[in-house]
Amino acid sequence: MTMTETRTTTTPKNGQENNHFDVVVVGAGISGVGAAYHLTTQCPDKSFVVLEGLESFGGTWHTHRYPGIRSDSDLYTFGYRFKPWTGAPIASAEEILSYMGEVIDENDLARHIRYQHKIRSASWSSENNLWTLEAIRTDTGERLRFTTSFLWMCQGYYRHEKGYTPEWEGVEDFKGRIVHPQQWPEDLDYKGKRVIVIGSGATAATVVPAMADDCAHVTVLQRSPTYFIPARNENKLADQLRELDIDETWIHEIARRQILREQDEFTRRSFEEPEAVKRDLLGAVRAYLGPDYDIDKHFTPKYRPWRQRVAFIPDGDLFRGIASGKASMVTDEIERFTQKGILLKSGEMLEADIIITATGFDLSILGDIKFTVDSTPVDFSKTVTYRGMMFTGVPNMVWIFGYFRASWTLRVDLVGDFVCRLLEHMKKKCVNKVTVALRPEDKDMPLKSWIDSENFNPGYLMRSMHLMPRRGDKPEWQHTQDYWLEKNELPKIDLDASEFVYM
Numbered sequence: 001m002t003m004t005e006t007r008t009t010t011t012p013k014n015g016q017e018n019n020h021f022d023v024v025v026v027g028a029g030i031s032g033v034g035a036a037y038h039l040t041t042q043c044p045d046k047s048f049v050v051l052e053g054l055e056s057f058g059g060t061w062h063t064h065r066y067p068g069i070r071s072d073s074d075l076y077t078f079g080y081r082f083k084p085w086t087g088a089p090i091a092s093a094e095e096i097l098s099y100m101g102e103v104i105d106e107n108d109l110a111r112h113i114r115y116q117h118k119i120r121s122a123s124w125s126s127e128n129n130l131w132t133l134e135a136i137r138t139d140t141g142e143r144l145r146f147t148t149s150f151l152w153m154c155q156g157y158y159r160h161e162k163g164y165t166p167e168w169e170g171v172e173d174f175k176g177r178i179v180h181p182q183q184w185p186e187d188l189d190y191k192g193k194r195v196i197v198i199g200s201g202a203t204a205a206t207v208v209p210a211m212a213d214d215c216a217h218v219t220v221l222q223r224s225p226t227y228f229i230p231a232r233n234e235n236k237l238a239d240q241l242r243e244l245d246i247d248e249t250w251i252h253e254i255a256r257r258q259i260l261r262e263q264d265e266f267t268r269r270s271f272e273e274p275e276a277v278k279r280d281l282l283g284a285v286r287a288y289l290g291p292d293y294d295i296d297k298h299f300t301p302k303y304r305p306w307r308q309r310v311a312f313i314p315d316g317d318l319f320r321g322i323a324s325g326k327a328s329m330v331t332d333e334i335e336r337f338t339q340k341g342i343l344l345k346s347g348e349m350l351e352a353d354i355i356i357t358a359t360g361f362d363l364s365i366l367g368d369i370k371f372t373v374d375s376t377p378v379d380f381s382k383t384v385t386y387r388g389m390m391f392t393g394v395p396n397m398v399w400i401f402g403y404f405r406a407s408w409t410l411r412v413d414l415v416g417d418f419v420c421r422l423l424e425h426m427k428k429k430c431v432n433k434v435t436v437a438l439r440p441e442d443k444d445m446p447l448k449s450w451i452d453s454e455n456f457n458p459g460y461l462m463r464s465m466h467l468m469p470r471r472g473d474k475p476e477w478q479h480t481q482d483y484w485l486e487k488n489e490l491p492k493i494d495l496d497a498s499e500f501v502y503m
């Protein structure tokens with residue numbers, strides 16, 4: 001089956017669908033497609049459906065269409081463990097979508113996915129141990145109802161409809177065009193135009209080199225700098241193994257192990273010797289920009305490395321754009337927008353025809369779905385998370401929330417194994433309901449925000465932390481964000497431990 005067919009053949013005609021499933025997966029991004037694969041291979045007797053609000057699969061890689069859109073982590077680890085990645089480590093959205101399309105085709109997953117089905121509410125009934133989901137068909141407006149025994153939330157962590165834009169004074173005065181990268185207009189013509197990109201993260205770093213050659217000039221306006229890792233977009237070990245005709249399955253596994261070991265080392269060093277790591281990172285930037293460039297001002301963050309995601313810059317393209325004079329950095333704050341551009345707090349005026357607001361996402365807790373358990377609305381900020389996967393008081397539900405310091409998908413595979421093991425365990429025990437609950441020894445446990453802001457503090461999380469589930473002080477009650485710990489711990493979880501309550 002071709003990719004196009006995969007995208008269009010899966011929504012049954014009205015009135016013909018079976019609307020009860022053992023498992024409902026919400027979302028067909030990299031998490032939801034991974035969930036479908038794991039259910040197919042590990043729980044072949046379970047019926048399931050993947051309900052996706054958009055018109056195709058891919059999630060993040062379908063939504064984001066700005067020039068140059070690419071991964072910022074390597075695809076050996078952002079790819080699934082079960083499907084070898086055979087290209088360069090950093091991949092475009094198109095390549096990632098094509099990889100996911102192959103996973104769907106090779107495993108006959110298309111028949112399980114229903115597109116343009118947006119879930120609005122999810123209600124658990126303990127009387128019949130079922131979730132009832134209210135969905136709306138985004139193409140026809142039709143309202144549909146699904147029931148399921150188990151809800152697998154793969155809806156990501158941000159709102160796909162609209163990105164985050166701070167409020168600035170005078171925005172309405174600007175005579176040019178303002179564009180958020182999450183809603184890139186197909187007709188945007190930036191040839192020969194003066195462009196300001198507001199933001200300093202991975203999106204700004206991607207869009208700038210992709211546009212720079214065509215624009216009159218691109219100015220990156222950032223309030224504060226970010227750490228970047230410029231390096232060649234290649235994996236020498238994988239390429240050497242390929243030359244030796246080694247099987248791609250082996251190459252995938254070997255490259256993953258090598259990359260994960262290096263990342264582990266980098267994370268450890270960023271805690272133990274942050275100054276040395278900082279020197280290394282800034283040295284790599286200096287190599288592109290030369291001794292006279294003001295690295296202190298534009299590329300030296302105030303925080304230690306890894307407190308926010310460190311974006312990979314393939315072949316140093318952002319820095320090459322700056323070195324060539326096609327792009328430039330301004331580190332300052334916005335006073336207000338004007339007719340011609342942006343007036344900065346320093347008094348400097350930046351003129352532009354187009355302003356791109358690469359200012360991030362809007363966090364969405366569990367897909368903006370209204371949850372109730374036995375008719376009582378669920379306030380997730382009052383729940384405590386079980387390993388970032390389940391929530392106290394919310395039965396038969398698992399959420400995939402990936403890693404910040406390692407590829408998201410590593411957790412998709414680990415959580416996939418956990419869910420399938422849990423479903424099989426429930427079958428063996430002949431039970432229909434599982435909830436996680438604090439144990440007597442956890443009753444006085446101090447509860448904190450979802451993530452320690454000293455450890456990791458990206459803006460989108462900080463803005464909405466008060467909405468997220470709470471975390472305790474034991475590994476069971478937190479999302480440790482530590483892949484290297486979890487890869488050993490999650491497979492060993494004792495499903496009969498007292499934090500699991502079955503009925």
Ligand SMILES: Cc1cc2nc3c(=O)[nH]c(=O)nc-3n(C[C@H](O)[C@H](O)[C@H](O)COP(=O)(O)OP(=O)(O)OC[C@H]3O[C@@H](n4cnc5c(N)ncnc54)[C@H](O)[C@@H]3O)c2cc1C
Binds near residue numbers: 052070154
């Ligand atoms: C531009 C960009 C680049 C990134 N690069 C990397 C990277 O290189 N490495 C990395 O590890 N991470 C990266 N991330 C983080 C990235 O989002 C995750 O790694 C991963 O793609 C998330 O996958 P997901 O399937 O969990 O969620 P998403 O990709 O967000 O997909 C969720 C899907 O669920 C659907 N959905 C949501 N709510 C509902 C609902 N109520 N009803 C029906 N469907 C619903 C959405 O429409 C969407 O299709 C990047 C993020 C962005 C924005």
